[in-house]
Amino acid sequence: MDFTFSEDEQAFRAEAAQWLSANIPAPGSLGSLDTKEGFEKHRAFERLMFENHWSVVSWPEEFGGRDVGIIEWLIFEEEYYKAGGPKRVSQNGIFLLAPTLFDFGTDAQRARFLPPMASGDEIWCQGWSEPDSGSDLASLRSSATRVDGGWTLNGQKTWASRGAFAEWCFGLFRSDPEQERHRGLTYFLIDMESEGITRRPIAQLDGETGFAEIFFDDVFVPDAQVLGDVGQGWAVAMATAGSERGLSLRSPARFSEAVKRLYELLIEREGEPSAPLTRLADQTAQAYCNAQAYELQTWWTATSIREGNGVGPEASATKIFWSEMDLHIHQTALEILGPNAALRERDGSLSDWLDGFLFSLAGPIYAGTNQIQRNVVAERLLGMPRK
Amino acid sequence: MRFAFTDEQLALRQGAEEVLEGTCTPADIRAIYDSGDVAQGRSDLRWSALNDLGVLSLLAGEDVGGLGFGDVELVGVLESGGAVCLPEAVAIHAGVAVPLLQSLGAPLASRLSEIIAGGSAISVGGVDSDLSGPVVRWFDGEAHAERVEGVSRAAFFLLASANDDGVLVSFVPREHCVIERTPSLDITRDLGTVTWTPTPPTTIASGDDAVVLIDEIASRSAFVAAAELCGVVDAMVTETALYTKDRQQFGSPIGSFQSIKHLVANVRVGLEFARPAVYRAAWSFATQDDRRHHDAALAKALASELGLLAASTCLQVHGGIGYTWEHDLQFSLKRCWALASAHGDAATQRARAMVLGLSN
Structure with a gap:
């Protein structure tokens, strides 16, 4: 056990901090990720990061990364959020699809898709859920039919984050109609400009079109865009959730930085905490402890990954923890703000805490609802019976 | 940066587990519960095995x-x-008293050496925890320390007190103390009130040195209690998950019901995030990191909250049988409740962690 950082790690941190502090845009200046204008501004920042080899530090250099390990990646994340970095518009690609491409993709697929993903030139959305297949993903019915040189896709996907503006989509389709549930599914990489695709943006709670429905009417996808083996789509999809870089969906620095702001807000309203603690000071202390615990558990997991262990069902415990912590942080902030919390500020857009609160409400729902995650924790970490 | 144990460290833990498996069975704990006598249940055998x-x-x-x-x-x-609800106050002896006496250097080295050679026990008392840090009781003539753990076995006491001249820490042989056992819910913790008269020969730290030492006592006590809590919760949630496989209602094991699954899963999630904080605190004490007081508070805050959640959840999942004296679950429940409030409860410690971590 050793919590000190090596000279190389410290040098890496210093270099990242220096670049980020000089280049991260002023808070709020990029606008909302879920508007066309804000989306393009976020994309431009991704390109700047890519040109300076900061967008995907843990990837091999040939794809635009720095080939550093998971510890350096976490150091980068700490510095990114300390410097007030914006949400990553390319996150579905770089954090969810990329690890799967590294594990299951062909050399040609990696060469074709990774660089433009890292530069933000091609933004990806996820086509997994369907109107009748949410938590029960394995019941999905959108189909892939074999044709000359590829497949024809039909059906409907929904809740595709970034789906309103994305250039590409990774999706799961039933390629064998004779098979049921987890069998007979195939994982496809789909150009959103393909003939037969219709997208209908869906306005979220904040009124912006953060996600979309996608309709597929005889959409042709060439064989080169099948990821993994035909019929093995479920295994590929589950690897996305469990792969080592899947850890990156929520890095701890996001929360520790949010808690620092929460503490400042508390002191602004109530002064320094003293005994006996007010209810809001206690809630803030809970948020602080949870963010610290999350950070430590991340170093624990990162060490385990670096030493060759995969991410197991513990990832479900992690997802429950960060999503509920995020919600708690924002609910506490709104309670401290009191009735003013409900006001829109800044030129008609939502105040940061209110915006963050709406965003955090989605956490317990997406990436597998927390109820599904609790089933996984109970069955796979504790061995409780499925039936 | 490497946050994991070495094989040697894991082997040491396994060695302790094996000794405890043989010498600290539920029947041993029950012998103490049923007799009210902490010397029962092979206490001497276990102490010498450890x-x-x-x-x-x-x-x-x-x-x-x-x-x-x-x-x-x-x-x-x-x-x-913690996992076996160990009755002897090993955590306080080995994790608080021994390292702090060791830290005082030469004057106490020969006494520590004798204590170790003789296999004697040291208990610690007189320090409580508050948001602002350790709290020590004022005395006039005689000093009192309440809720001291393992009083029956202790041959020596490390005790804090305060009077007009300031705080001081005493190291007092048992024969110079009056000990009154205090009935408590977890009988096995063997609590008592220790009364002594602080004198110059027994004083091992005064003034600023005593303030520092008392800080260390408070933080180390919180850390060892947090570690024990993780152990007892791990054992309890594992046993509870097994129980849900066996217990049938409506023609199915109750563990197949999502209402039960989600309750138990919450405990497992809490454990997943409390443990690294406890391990980090261990490293901070081992290296005398400046963060150690913060890390001890964080660990205890998370572990205390987890302990209370685990106790109420596991009792609820066991249902009526868990509410009986006959079922061994009571040992773990009572240990959780006792440790959750000892050495700073969750609310106290999380506030302390936040203030130490965020105020400039």
Whole structure:
């Protein structure tokens, strides 16, 4: 056990901090990720990061990364959020699809898709859920039919984050109609400009079109865009959730930085905490402890990954923890703000805490609802019976 | 940066688990519960087995007859003790008294050496925790320390008190103390009130030195309790998950019902995030990191909250049988409730962690 950082790690941190502090845009200046204008501004920042080899530090250099390990990646994340970095518009690609491409993709697929993903030139959305297949993903019915040189896709996907503006989509389709549930599914990489695709943006709670429905009417996808083996789509999809870089969906620095702001807000309203603690000071202390615990558990997991262990069902415990912590942080902030919390500020857009609160409400729902995650924790970490 | 145990550290934990498996069975704990006598249930045998293993003096230097290990080695042993609801106050002796006496250097080295050679027990008292830090009781003539753990076995006491001249820490042989056992819910913790008269010969720290030492006592006590809590919760949630496989209602094991699954899963999630905080605190003590008081508060805050959640959840999942004296679950429940409030409860410790971590 050793919590000190090596000279190389410290040098890496210093270099990242220096670049980020000089280049991260002023808070709020990029606008909302879920508007066309804000989306393009976020994309431009991704390109700047890519040109300076900061967008995907843990990837091999040939794809635009720095080939550093998971510890350096976490150091980068700490510095990114300390410097007030914006949400990553390319996150579905770089954090969810990329690890799967590294594990299951062909050399040609990696060469074709990774660089433009890292530069933000091609933004990806996820086509997994369907109107009748949410938590029960394995019941999905959108189909892939074999044709000359590829497949024809039909059906409907929904809740595709970034789906309103994305250039590409990774999706799961039933390629064998004779098979049921987890069998007979195939994982496809789909150009959103393909003939037969219709997208209908869906306005979220904040009124912006953060996600979309996608309709597929005889959409042709060439064989080169099948990821993994035909019929093995479920295994590929589950690897996305469990792969080592899947850890990156929520890095701890996001929360520790949010808690620092929460503490400042508390002191602004109530002064320094003293005994006996007010209810809001206690809630803030809970948020602080949870963010610290999350950070430590991340170093624990990162060490385990670096030493060759995969991410197991513990990832479900992690997802429950960060999503509920995020919600708690924002609910506490709104309670401290009191009735003013409900006001829109800044030129008609939502105040940061209110915006963050709406965003955090989605956490317990997406990436597998927390109820599904609790089933996984109970069955796979504790061995409780499925039936 | 490497946040994991070494094979040697894991082997040490396993050694302790094996000794405890043989010497600290539920029947042993029950013997104490049923008789009210902490000497029952093979207490002496267990104490000497742990002494032979070197656990009691793990943190003492080799010069005084210890193993010269650190808190990272100790923490797994403390968890193992928690898992079996170990009645003897090994955590306080090995994780608080021994390292702090060791830290005082030469004047106490020969006494520590004798204690280790004789396999004697040291208990610690007189320090409570508040948001602002440790709290020590004022005395006039006689001093009192309440809720001291393991009073029946202790041959020596490390005790804090305060009067007009300031705070002081005493190291007092048992024969100079009056000990009154205090009935408590977890009988096995063997609590008592210790009364003594602080005198110059027994004073080992006064003034600023005593303030520092009392800070260390408070933080180390919180850390060892947090480690024990993780151990007891791990054992309890594992047993509860097994129970849900066996217990049938409506023609199915109750563990197949999502209402039950989600309750138990919450405990497992809490454990997943409390443990790394406890291990980090171990490293901070081992390296005398400036963060150690913060890390101890964080660990205890998370572990106390987890302990209360685990106790109420596991009782609820067991239903009526868990509410009986006959079922062994009561040992773990009572240990959780006792440790959750001892040495700073969750609310106190999380506030302390936040203030230490965020105020400039």
